Amino acid sequence: ASCDIGLIGLAVMGQNLVLNMNDHGFKVAVFNRTVSKVDDFLADEAKGTQIVGAHSIEELVRLLKRPRRVMLMVKAGDTVDQMIDHVLPHLEAGDIIIDGGNSLFTDSNRRTKALAEKGILFIGTGVSGGEEGARFGPSIMPGGNPAAWPHVKDIFQAIAAKVDDGTPCCDWVGEDGAGHYVKMVHNGIEYGDIQLICEAYDLLKRGLGFTPDELHDIFAEWNKGELDSFLIEITAEIFAKKDEDGKPLIDKILDTAGQKGTGKWTAISALDLGQPVTLIGEAVFARCLSALKDERIEASKVLTGPSGVAAPSDRDAFIEDVRRALYCSKIISYAQGYMLLREAGKENHWNLNMGGIALMWRGGCIIRSRFLGKIKEAYDKNHALDNLLLDNFFFGVLNQYQASWRKALVHAIELGIPTPAFTTALAFYDGYRTERLPANLLQAQRDFFGAHTYERIDQPRGKFFHTNWTGRGGRVSSTTYNA
Ligand code: NDP
Numbered sequence: 001a002s003c004d005i006g007l008i009g010l011a012v013m014g015q016n017l018v019l020n021m022n023d024h025g026f027k028v029a030v031f032n033r034t035v036s037k038v039d040d041f042l043a044d045e046a047k048g049t050q051i052v053g054a055h056s057i058e059e060l061v062r063l064l065k066r067p068r069r070v071m072l073m074v075k076a077g078d079t080v081d082q083m084i085d086h087v088l089p090h091l092e093a094g095d096i097i098i099d100g101g102n103s104l105f106t107d108s109n110r111r112t113k114a115l116a117e118k119g120i121l122f123i124g125t126g127v128s129g130g131e132e133g134a135r136f137g138p139s140i141m142p143g144g145n146p147a148a149w150p151h152v153k154d155i156f157q158a159i160a161a162k163v164d165d166g167t168p169c170c171d172w173v174g175e176d177g178a179g180h181y182v183k184m185v186h187n188g189i190e191y192g193d194i195q196l197i198c199e200a201y202d203l204l205k206r207g208l209g210f211t212p213d214e215l216h217d218i219f220a221e222w223n224k225g226e227l228d229s230f231l232i233e234i235t236a237e238i239f240a241k242k243d244e245d246g247k248p249l250i251d252k253i254l255d256t257a258g259q260k261g262t263g264k265w266t267a268i269s270a271l272d273l274g275q276p277v278t279l280i281g282e283a284v285f286a287r288c289l290s291a292l293k294d295e296r297i298e299a300s301k302v303l304t305g306p307s308g309v310a311a312p313s314d315r316d317a318f319i320e321d322v323r324r325a326l327y328c329s330k331i332i333s334y335a336q337g338y339m340l341l342r343e344a345g346k347e348n349h350w351n352l353n354m355g356g357i358a359l360m361w362r363g364g365c366i367i368r369s370r371f372l373g374k375i376k377e378a379y380d381k382n383h384a385l386d387n388l389l390l391d392n393f394f395f396g397v398l399n400q401y402q403a404s405w406r407k408a409l410v411h412a413i414e415l416g417i418p419t420p421a422f423t424t425a426l427a428f429y430d431g432y433r434t435e436r437l438p439a440n441l442l443q444a445q446r447d448f449f450g451a452h453t454y455e456r457i458d459q460p461r462g463k464f465f466h467t468n469w470t471g472r473g474g475r476v477s478s479t480t481y482n483a
Helices: 012-023 036-043 057-062 078-090 105-117 130-136 146-159 178-208 212-222 230-240 262-273 278-291 293-302 315-348 354-362 371-381 392-415 420-432 439-450
Strands: 005-008 028-031 069-072 096-099 121-128 139-144
Touching (some): 012 028, 012 146, 028 057, 069 146, 105 121, 105 139, 105 178, 121 130, 121 146, 121 178, 139 146, 139 178, 139 354, 178 262, 178 354, 178 392, 278 293, 315 354, 315 392, 315 420, 354 371, 392 420
Parallel strands (some): 069 096
16 A cells, blocks of 8 residues: 555546646545546556556555545535445545535535544545646645544645745635535635626626727736736636637627536525625526526517617726726625625634635635735734724725726616626625614514514614504514514
């Protein structure tokens, strides 16, 4: 037994992670359900490496040093449970199973507990960065059984992306499904970032009539400043890409998107935990709306909107307004994402390291950006920060840029260009900074129709009152029905 780790699942992520581990001096044994892929991999991509192929799970496990480390990079869902069942009979107490797929965090909660009862240490880890990240440095977000972490730390931190000072984009996230939860929120934030960029694109394209070449220049310029990020960078590249006929490829791509699950899971978790993560929700719904292409074609023939509205006269000022709207909305989205993480940490008793999470996302993953360095700094300054918007860097930007943000949205509304993510971000901002919201009326209505009671501003919190609004109702208030 001479191998440091065994990996099952030689699809795109598995193969690239194995090659990455090999580059860093770890000896990896590999197995795949379709066994021919093991031989193909060894004969091709893994030729000349010290990677060892196995033709059965039993053989794979025999190749591993103790405690054995078996990593699964297979399709998320039932497949993970099936693979765990296949591996288990060959393991002994103290061995480690790692699931690196996009598993739902509740599954990782369950697996951590079930395997702990058998003496097996489980890690559920998020891995982000796609094919390129897996090969040369992904962001890795491990959670699960804390006793497993010291056994995988060296491998994970060696293969992870590094920020400028060499710090790896991988650290222990927390117990049970915490790693997969953080990966899920990462993906939700990715949905939000992508939607914000799409809205900026639409405003510039339809609002000012910019061509893809001009859009390339604008986004390339944006990438040199505060918005410097992987997604802005690839957006600039996308606008420059020409199809075979020399015309911009972007104009030929169908405008419908699907949604694979993690964005939806984030929105569902936000509802479950009562957190107003509105921007990610809108980003998921924007994809749903995009998918209704045939209906939209029909609707475009009968539903009217603004036409003949003058585009903003000062083009440079408008571009800057859109840039600022994008930056402000992005701040709101991350603040909301962090609100969700904080609540999930409380609810699940995970001791989440907020600054550490920003550092893990700083490099390697799809949402990597200069901006995440600012989030890390905010939590370094104050570990117990209640909300990112209360950090002076972030509220400073919002205070300075909000007039532009509003102007960009006024134009969007006048021009009839949908900007659900920009708009919900501003609505959240205005709601969050409002001392007295109209929920007093809401409470009055609920008490009126359902005797649900209300609290009063001139009485201590926690004291409930019921009013007989019509003179016809009784004095009994409701304790059961919560409308
Ligand atoms: P896939 O999600 O396409 O999974 C393919 C792998 O799963 C193959 O090795 C396949 O084996 C194996 N598999 C599928 N069904 C079974 C089964 N019933 N029993 C045993 N093995 C099975 O591969 P990816 O590399 O794209 O992703 C792996 C994991 O990483 C997934 O959870 C994915 O969500 C996650 N991920 C993917 C990213 C990406 O960019 N692709 C990014 C980050 C995470 P076989 O060859 O025999 O079919």
